[in-house]
Amino acid sequence: xxxxxxxxxxxxxxxxxxxxxxxxxxxxxxxxxxxxxxxxxxxxxxxxxxxxxxxxxxxxxxxxxxxxxxxxxxxxxxxxxxxxxxxxxxxxxxxxxxxxxxxxxxxxxxxxxxxxxxxxxx
Amino acid sequence: xxxxxxxxxxxxxxxxxxxxxxxxxxxxxxxxxxxxxxxxxxxxxxxxxxxxxxxxxxxxxxxxxxxxxxxxxxxxxxxxxxxxxxxxxxxxxxxxxxxxxxxxxxxxxxxxxxxxxxxxxxxxxxxxxxxxxxxxxxxxxxxxxxxxxxxxxxxxxxxxxxxxxxxxxxxxxxxxxxxxxxxxxxxxxxxxxxxxxxxxxxxxxxxxxxxxxxxxxxxxxxxxxxxxxxxxxxxxxxxxxxxxxxxxxxxxxxxxxxxxxxxxxxxxxxxxxxxxxxxxxxxxxxxxxxxxxxxxxxxxxxxxxxxxxxxxxxxxxxxxxxxxxxxxxxxxxxxxxxxxxxxxxxxxxxxxxxxxxxxxxxxxxxxxxxxxxxxxxxxxxxxxxxxxxxxxxxxxxxxxxxxxxxxxxxxxxxxxxxxxxxxxxx
Numbered sequence: 001x002x003x004x005x006x007x008x009x010x011x012x013x014x015x016x017x018x019x020x021x022x023x024x025x026x027x028x029x030x031x032x033x034x035x036x037x038x039x040x041x042x043x044x045x046x047x048x049x050x051x052x053x054x055x056x057x058x059x060x061x062x063x064x065x066x067x068x069x070x071x072x073x074x075x076x077x078x079x080x081x082x083x084x085x086x087x088x089x090x091x092x093x094x095x096x097x098x099x100x101x102x103x104x105x106x107x108x109x110x111x112x113x114x115x116x117x118x119x120x121x122x
Numbered sequence: 123x124x125x126x127x128x129x130x131x132x133x134x135x136x137x138x139x140x141x142x143x144x145x146x147x148x149x150x151x152x153x154x155x156x157x158x159x160x161x162x163x164x165x166x167x168x169x170x171x172x173x174x175x176x177x178x179x180x181x182x183x184x185x186x187x188x189x190x191x192x193x194x195x196x197x198x199x200x201x202x203x204x205x206x207x208x209x210x211x212x213x214x215x216x217x218x219x220x221x222x223x224x225x226x227x228x229x230x231x232x233x234x235x236x237x238x239x240x241x242x243x244x245x246x247x248x249x250x251x252x253x254x255x256x257x258x259x260x261x262x263x264x265x266x267x268x269x270x271x272x273x274x275x276x277x278x279x280x281x282x283x284x285x286x287x288x289x290x291x292x293x294x295x296x297x298x299x300x301x302x303x304x305x306x307x308x309x310x311x312x313x314x315x316x317x318x319x320x321x322x323x324x325x326x327x328x329x330x331x332x333x334x335x336x337x338x339x340x341x342x343x344x345x346x347x348x349x350x351x352x353x354x355x356x357x358x359x360x361x362x363x364x365x366x367x368x369x370x371x372x373x374x375x376x377x378x379x380x381x382x383x384x385x386x387x388x389x390x391x392x393x394x395x396x397x398x399x400x401x402x403x404x405x406x407x408x409x410x411x412x413x414x415x416x417x418x419x420x421x422x423x424x425x426x427x428x429x430x431x432x433x434x435x436x437x438x439x440x441x442x443x444x445x446x447x448x449x450x451x452x453x454x455x456x457x458x459x460x461x462x463x464x465x466x467x468x469x470x471x472x473x474x475x476x477x478x479x480x481x482x483x484x485x486x487x488x489x490x491x492x493x494x495x496x497x498x499x500x501x502x503x504x505x506x507x508x509x510x511x512x513x514x515x516x517x518x519x520x521x522x523x524x525x526x527x528x529x530x531x532x533x534x535x536x537x538x539x540x541x542x543x544x545x546x547x548x
Contacts, residue, residue, distance in 0.1 A: 011266045013295040017273035020288070024281070055262055084265035106269035109276045 002028040003120050006047035008038050008064065009082065010056055018051070021109050022116065035059035039067050042074055049120050051112075052099075054083035054090070062097060069098040078119040082107075129173070131222060132187050134162035136180045151175040195220050195231050200530040202234035260310045267303040271296055327361035332439060334365065339418060342369045343376035368438060372415065378404050379412045385420070388413060393423065395487045395509060396469060406469050406489040410509040414440055426484075426510035428459050437505065445484050445510045454525040455538050458488035459508035466490045466504055473517070474524040477533040485514035 005022055009015050010033040019029045032041045035056030042050065050068070054061035061081055068074040080101040081094045094102045101115055137147050148158040151172065160166040168176070177184035199216040220227040274292045278284065284292075340350045347369045356362050379402055391397045399409045414427035426442030434453075453460075458470045469489045476482045487509045492502035525531030528541045 011270060013270035013274065013299055014266060016291070016295060017270060017277060020277060021273070084262050084269070105265050106272045109273055109280075 002026055003049070004028045004030065004045075004047040005049045005051060005116065005120075006030045006032060006042060007051045008032050008035070008041075008056065008061070009051070009053040010034070011053075017109075018112065021113055025113055025117075027116070033057075035061070035064060038064050039071075042068065042077075043071065046073060046077060048078070049116060050077055050079045051116070052079055052081050054081060054094075062093060065094070065097045065099060080115060080119060129168065129187050130162045130164035130166075133176055133180070135222075136182055136187070137162070140180060142180075147176070147179055150179040195224075195227055197526055197530055198231040198234055199227060202230060204529060205234070205238070257310070260306050264303060264306040264310070267299040267306060270299045271303070274299070327356075327358055327364050328436070328438075330356055330358070330361045331364045331368065335368070335438075336440065340369065340372075341376075341415075341417075342372035343381055347373065371411070375408050375412050375415070378402070378408055381412075381415075381417070384412055385416060385422075388416060388422070393425075393511070396471075405491060406487075407491045407505070407507040410487060410489070410507045413509055423511055423514070426512070428457075428508045428510070430459055430506050432463060432504045432506075434460055434463075442510060442512055445482075445512055453527055454531065455540070456522050456524040456536075457508065458486045458522070459506050462488045462490040462506050462508075463504060466492070466502070471517070471519045472522045473514075473519045474522045477523065477525055477531060483513055485511040485517060485519060 003026075005027045007015060007018055007022075007029055009018070009031070015031050015033070019031065022029045030041075030047065032038050033056075036058030038052075038056070038059070052061045052064060056064070061083070065079060065081065068077060068079060075098075078100045079098070080103060081099045082103050082105060083090055083094075084105045091102050100119055103112065103115065137144070144158055144162070145155045148155040151158075152175070153172070157166065161168055173187060174184050177187055180187075196216050199220060203216070216227075274295050278289065278292050278296075334354050334356065338354075342350070347366065350369060351362060351366060354362070354365060356365060384398075384402070387398060387401060391401065393413060395406055395409045395413060398413075399406045402409070411427065411429075414425050416422040416425070424442045425440075426445040427438065427440040428436065429438040430436050434455075436453075455461075457474060458472045461472075462468065462470050467490070469487065471485070471487050474484045474486055476484075488506060490504050490506040493505040494503065496502040523533060523536070525533050525536070528536075528539050529543060531539070531543050533539075533543075
């Protein structure tokens with residue numbers, strides 16, 4: 001059964017590109033673009049991996065990550081955070097909140113694919 | 123060394139420039155060479171006829187010999203030392219340095235101002251980059267567009283099995299993202315461009331208006347306000363509003379006290395604001411502003427003016443002969459301008475004496491009055507106005523031991539001090 005990836009991202013073209021890459025690699029990709037309802041989506045059907053953008057409409061990715069780690073059903077879920085801000089403090093915050101991986105935009109397709117494979121495989 | 127004692131040094135410097143021997147100059151003015159020597163080494167004060175005679179013999183204006191160094195310049199030099207504590211500049215000799223080497227002192231002061239401007243610019247830019255939501259949004263849009271373009275173009279380049287529909291779709295996405303990227307880039311370029319050049323601090327709106335008023339002295343009584351505003355060509359709408367407000371106020375003052383009547387009355391009453399207010403039946407603040415607006419070059423004494431709000435924020439300031447108040451809440455609280463706030467409506471006259479070697483004296487008249495009409499159940503918005511006459515004759519006014527601002531004030535034991543002075547050890 002194909003591993004499920006939930007992509008929480010609001011940029012349509014980024015969604016399309018990442019979805020295409022992961023789908024071609026055998027992943028089942030679900031997409032959610034709204035930060036305020038993301039937790040409900042995750043809890044309804046927990047994926048194998050969450051790719052979570054930081055800047056989302058409604059709630060930030062950091063807030064969602066905090067909630068994910070507070071819920072027992074999602075506390076151990078692998079979470080890869082994406083951000084356009086490469087400040088060290090953002091990286092530190094993400095890792096402190098429990099992100100499994102932190103990637104800054106723009107990234108290469110090979111990089112995101114390699115990280116997804118490593119995270120779900122680990 | 124007090125400014126007046128530098129007269130001796132100036133006499134000596136001028137004599138040497140003229141190639142005169144001490145004995146020749148002494149003979150020319152009818153004094154002994156030994157006495158002249160004492161004068162040149164600042165051991166004897168001179169004034170009046172002897173000073174004029176020496177000035178004539180040295181073919182120089184007497185004022186140039188007697189004039190103290192620019193006190194505002196000394197303040198800047200002291201602030202420069204305060205901002206560079208690692209330097210070994212002799213703080214207490216700032217006045218002597220300014221007096222003996224005015225050119226060099228001016229250069230140091232200009233360099234210090236330039237450094238302060240550059241630091242303020244850098245700080246401002248850093249704050250903008252860190253906190254400006256518009257900037258953050260633009261950057262985010264740019265990076266998102268670039269991310270999408272990179273991923274999408276990589277797919278097109280590397281996936282040889284892509285069907286036509288997907289190719290068209292991704293090509294369209296790249297095009298859309300490139301348009302978005304162009305718009306974001308343009309927005310960022312517009313954001314960073316503008317009248318402010320890197321390394322140049324743009325004057326605040328108040329500073330810009332103050333400079334315009336000082337350089338142009340517009341007369342709202344004879345000039346149309348709109349014409350003045352159009353000619354002013356100020357750099358911001360805020361400055362335009364401030365200037366308009368001041369000009370409107372000036373027009374109201376002119377209507378209440380037309381200069382044709384006010385000017386001769388001011389001379390007659392030796393510029394006594396209270397007497398003038400009684401004569402014309404107007405508020406004291408109006409008279410103070412009108413006195414400061416007396417035409418220049420008409421033989422009136424030079425007068426400074428300061429107006430502030432209840433928070434001490436300077437609304438308007440016209441400097442005069444060594445009088446200037448520091449902006450940003452850094453002024454000395456003992457100036458009558460601030461003292462009158464505690465007793466609205468009650469005029470205050472005081473002679474402010476600055477400390478130490480400056481020994482500058484300023485006769486001040488101040489009053490705090492409500493701005494505009496106070497409505498029922500409203501608290502009045504107070505505004506304080508202060509007229510300053512440098513070196514005015516002794517009027518018997520109460521003497522206030524004021525200062526240039528706590529940070530650079532040498533007055534020890536002042537109960538109004540709010541921060542340590544760089545001029546006082548410990």
